[in-house]
Amino acid sequence: MSQEMDKIYNPKESEEKIYQMWEGKGYFTPKIEKGKKPFGKDQGKPFTVLLPPPNANDPLHMGHALFVVEDILCRWHRMKSEPVLFLPGTDHAGIETQYVFEKRLKEQGKSRFDFDRDTLYRMINDFVEQNRGVAKIQMKKLGFGLDWTRERYTLEPAILETVFATFRKLHEDGLIYRNDGIVNYCTYCGTAFSELEVEHIEKDDFLYFLDYGAISIATTRPETIFADTAVAVNPKDKRYKNLIGKTAFMPITNKELLIIADDLVDMEFGAGALKITPAHDSADFEIGKKHELEPVKIIDTNGKMINVPEKYLGLYAKQARQAVLGDLKAAGKLTKTEPLRHSVGICYRCKNIIEPLAMPQWFIKIAPLAKPALEAVKKEKIKIIPKRFEKLYLQWMENIRDWNISRQIVWGPRIPAWYCLSCNPDIVVSFVSEKGEKVFGKYQDIKKQYDFAEIKKGLQSLTAPKDAVFFLDETPCEKCKSTDILQETDTFDTWFSSGQWPFTTLLASRGSNSKFKMQSSKLRNNLDYTTEDFEYFYPTSVLDTMWDILFFWVARMIMLCIYVTGKIPFEVAHMHCRVVDKKGQKMSKSRGNVINPIEMVDKYGADALRMALVFSSAPGSDVCLGEENFLAMRKFTNKIWNAARFVLSAAEQNGNHKLQTINYKLAPQTEADKQILKTLDETVKEITKDLENFYFHEAAQKIYHFFWHTFCDIYIEQAKKQIAEGDSRQKENTCQILLYVLRESMKLLHPFMPFITEQIYQMLPNKDAEALIIAPWPRV
């Protein structure tokens, strides 16, 4: 045996073969024994983990490699002979993917507006399909023990059916509404966002004081004066008390504006008087609503000026600001300019400034969903680790706001709502005509020129008024029987579907209705919520992810899963650390400090990569990684390999033929014998406890230290003497202890470094299972 072992461990040669062996033998696919209750006596409760689905269009980055935490848990539980399901999948990642794709379009000198939505959707789909397999191969390379027979994708019909059914249920429960408020719109990404996708940054700007006739106001956005519908002061403000109800005049246009009073106005700030621009500011919108002011829109979804004096028409808001300022100055209406540092909202994706726009969006009334989700964590039905994230979660949940789930992009499941054009003639459509022109306008204005079929075929988007009547089925209009109906063009926020991942995946095993099509179809009314997988594996055991998506994903999952299934989605939410570079900086392409996990696997082996990741990473913090970390762990793999090489050759030379039994009774003879067995027992105890407590880094460090310094440096050195100097009984006994400690060490190490440990285990004469992956976890 030892003659076959090279002096150095070569991961490349063994890793792929071993993975194929595991997968081929079905170790990743748990057995559900029919007739036995999952919690029954004969079978332990299954251990279930869902892999947070990576973006389907993207290769893995170092962050994904940290899912090794889940693999460690799964492998450990599998060795404790529990049925284990570790379920893989990928996410269509709506805005992220479309953003990447649009960049490619731009490189070709094109934009999304050159295509009708069906064509664009197909193009993105093709792009994603080309890349979708990459992540799968990579996850196998990392050694993740995933059940590939249950692989899922957020856009597969069996998943979408359930997602749409949830939407229908929400609607039936009165929890879906279309708003008429201000939404966070990114004119660069071309879509509205929920408040979570808005980041706030401090920005140095100017506060401009403008002469409004009877009163002077202060604003940072002079270009929006044309959208003013009033001027507001605080009712308690003595300076302006006598002006309330009087008239102010908008500079440049001289439009009359009523001076109103509202508590929201801060007397201390600026001039203590505020111009009210309901269509382009959320606070103004609220004030406007109270005072029944009709919003005037002057910025469109491209960020360009509309409904303004001709000279500003079509300018971007930023350009318009300079132009308007110049004219205000010339007219003597700009009385003062002060520097101002304030916070502005920017798009988390493209970092451009968010434009608050008044436009209808689909919202979920979230309070009824948040309440049980809050309780679940408060009552510790769900534990969030580390604990401090629990505080964050509770804080956010207690102040949660309704969730905008509609996005004006094509890449994603289209919201299953249909409008009758005859009943909603005010619907605005934009489409590409058969001649290839881009047409935009109210349906009632353009229907004479273009017939319905042409509009439907070239449709890019539609904007329905807030109160538009819609149906949840693609059927002729219930009212007027018209067949001129169009589906909503908004798509779901990606998190709306990934927020349902724990049950959509487990329900998907029922298959899907063959008539079901992805983009437009009826919802199935009576979905089967009783699949074997769902009954057996739900709720799942542990969810592990990075803390940056605690609200985006974890919180939404808890809410949606409890709402739909009545049960919590997982018992533990574990937040793993963030991978940063050697200097503590976030890894990003633009910084050029990205370490590709697959390159590291090729260079140092998957085991070294995995061990390096968990070795120095406390949960919820940052782990700084440089190549030296992987190098250090490759040295460790080599150490393991050579220790095994020594033990096996020593055993062989000292009566291997006698060592075939696994039941050899260990009889420690020397002090060293006693010590190593005692320390092994202690290590087993500690590591088991660490794993129970999610102290992965502690466990990793302990097994590292035990193997290298206690076993190799001390015991093996001692064993050499015992073999050289002892009698035949001691020789044999020493070899037995060496083999035993090696075997148990391989077990302890296996969750962390699965490949090399399995490889060595297969060579052992004292195996106690056909493969290490299913060998019994050491007990004390």
Added chain:
RNA sequence: GCGCGAUUAGCUCAGUCGGUUAGAGCGUACGGUUCACAUCCGUAAGGCCGCAGGUUCGAUUCCUGCAUCGCGCACCA
């Protein structure tokens, strides 16, 4: 503005009920081995555990304040 973290060796980080001599990886210096180990082993240097108070027999650990950095939340035009 409110809240949450962090501050420990030259660097990057651990340190789970308060308890003897505060640890690891990498780096540095010296010695050894080359018949398990593209290496490995041994030894060493290096720490006011951010600062100031408090509780305690005893504080890196618990409490208060401060400083610096990071993050989350927040409609100040």
